[in-house]
Amino acid sequence: MDNEYNDWLKVKEAEARQKQEQFMDRIAGKLKRPRLREAPDHPFRGAPAYWRELDWSLEERLARFEDNFTAAGGHVARLDDLEAAKAYIMAKAQALGARYILRQDNPLLAELGLDEALAADGARVSVWNGHRSEAWIARAAEADFGVVAPDFAVAYTGSLVVQSAAEEGRSVSLLPTALFAIIPVERMKTRLGEVLDTFDAVGRETLPAGIHFISGPSRSADIENDLTIGVHGPGIVFALLVG
Numbered sequence: 512m513d514n515e516y517n518d519w520l521k522v523k524e525a526e527a528r529q530k531q532e533q534f535m536d537r538i539a540g541k542l543k544r545p546r547l548r549e550a551p552d553h554p555f556r557g558a559p560a561y562w563r564e565l566d567w568s569l570e571e572r573l574a575r576f577e578d579n580f581t582a583a584g585g586h587v588a589r590l591d592d593l594e595a596a597k598a599y600i601m602a603k604a605q606a607l608g609a610r611y612i613l614r615q616d617n618p619l620l621a622e623l624g625l626d627e628a629l630a631a632d633g634a635r636v637s638v639w640n641g642h643r644s645e646a647w648i649a650r651a652a653e654a655d656f657g658v659v660a661p662d663f664a665v666a667y668t669g670s671l672v673v674q675s676a677a678e679e680g681r682s683v684s685l686l687p688t689a690l691f692a693i694i695p696v697e698r699m700k701t702r703l704g705e706v707l708d709t710f711d712a713v714g715r716e717t718l719p720a721g722i723h724f725i726s727g728p729s730r731s732a733d734i735e736n737d738l739t740i741g742v743h744g745p746g747i748v749f750a751l752l753v754g
Contacts, residue, residue, distance in 0.1 A: 558704055562702070562704070563702075563704065565667075565701055565702055566701050567666060567701045569696060569699065571666075572666040572699045572700070572701055573589065573666070573696060573699060573752055575666040575667065575669075576664055576665070576666040576669055576699060576750075576752070577589075577752075578669070579666070579667070579668060579669025579726075580669035580670075580726065580727060580750055581669075582669065583669055583726045583727030583728075583730075584727040584728050584730065584740065584748075585669070585726070585727035585728060585748045585749070585750055586747070586748065586749045586750070587749075587750045587751075587752065588749065588750075588751050588752070589752050590751055590752065590753050591753075591754075592753060592754070593619075593622060593623050593624075593693075593753060595753070596623060596693055596751045596753050597623050597624055597625050597628060599749075599751060600625060600656070600658070600691055600751075601625075601628055601629065601632065603656075603689075603691075603749070604629060604632070604634060604655075604656065605632070607655070607689070608655075609634060609655035609656050609689075610633070610634050610635065610655060611634065611635050611637075611653055611654050611655050611656075612625070612629055612634060612635070612636045612637070612654060612655065612656040612657075612658060613636075613637050613638075613639060613650055613651055613654040613656070613657050613658070613683055613687060614626075614636065614637075614638055614639070614657070614658035614659070614683065615638075615639055615658070615659050615660060615678065615679040615680075615683050616638045616639055616640045616641070616678035616679065617659075617660045617678070617679060619660040619693060619695070620658060620659075620660050620693065623658075623693065625658065626638070637650055637654075639651075639678065639679065639680045639682075639683055640678055641676075641677035641678050641680070647680055647682060648680075648682050648686070651680070651682035651683055651685070651686035651687060652682075652686045652687075654686065654687035654688070655687065655688050655689065656687055656688070656689050656690070656691060657683045657684055657685075657686070657687035657689070657690045657691070657745065658683070658690075658691045658692075658693070659673055659679070659683055659684050659690065659691070659692050659693070660692070660693050660694075661673045661692050661693075661694055661698065661725075662674050662698065663698050663699075663700055663705075663706045663709075664692075664694045664698055664699045664700065664750070664752075665699075665700050665701075665702065665703050665705075665706060665724075666699060666700065666701050667701060667702050667703065668703055668724075668726060669726050669727070670703065670724045670725060670726045671692050671694070671723075671724070671725040671726075671750060672706050672722065672723070672724055672725075673692075673722075673723045673725060674719045674721070674722050674723075675719050675720050675721035675722070675723070676719055681720075681721045681723060684723060684725060684744075684745075685723075685743075685744050685745075686744075686745075687745055688745060688746065688747070689745055689746070689747040689748070689749070690725075690744075690745040690747070690748045690749065691749045691751060692725070692748070692749065692750050692751065693751050693753060694750060694751065694752050694753065695753050695754050696752055696753065696754040697754065699752070703724075710722070725744075725748065727748055728740050728744070728745055728746050728747055728748045729743045729744030729745060729746060731743055
């Protein structure tokens with residue numbers, strides 16, 4: 512029985528290979544060119560040299576980021592300093608009636624002074640600190656605003672790059688209704704490859720559990736291409752470029 516089964520498998524394999532050859536021959540005939548029988552050479556790996564040399568000026572990086580981020584449905588504000596960023600978020604909180612804000616436990620955001628200003632205005636601010644005693648994911652889902660300080664921004668793709676950590680939970684950028692990202696202009700890069708190189712440099716063993724690339728608000732479409740905003744993340748995203 513085993514020999515008969517093995518013989519049957521060999522016949523079926525030969526038939527399948529014959530059909531595969533016929534299929535590939537038909538494609539080559541439609542393309543009007545001979546079949547390739549060997550894998551072509553690939554002398555280059557990764558991005559070509561000219562792409563790695565692309566480096567826009569700071570002003571062009573900021574302008575290109577704004578164009579690309581807004582094209583994806585995000586909002587961009589150019590602000591002089593952290594005080595202006597605080598005033599911007601305060602104004603949005605008042606305009607949108609935000610009563611609960613969640614932010615990362617980040618030195619830059621602590622320097623912002625937003626907690627005291629919002630509390631004085633009647634809103635509540637929580638700081639994600641990684642303590643398991645707090646139901647942080649539930650708190651993030653309840654939040655009107657999430658406030659983060661991205662590690663980088665990328666002009667060419669219009670993306671924010673946010674790494675997770677014990678004090679900087681990924682839910683801060685994923686669950687609130689609206690997201691505010693405070694980005695010092697010196698964190699703006701031209702190409703995504705510049706950011707990926709920094710991750711390679713630190714080594715796989717030191718990478719965080721999550722690295723998130725955010726290009727505007729959450730966008731989802733079903734099979735009929737009906738676009739819905741905010742299903743899998745914040746429906747409104749503000750990128751505040753500071754400096």
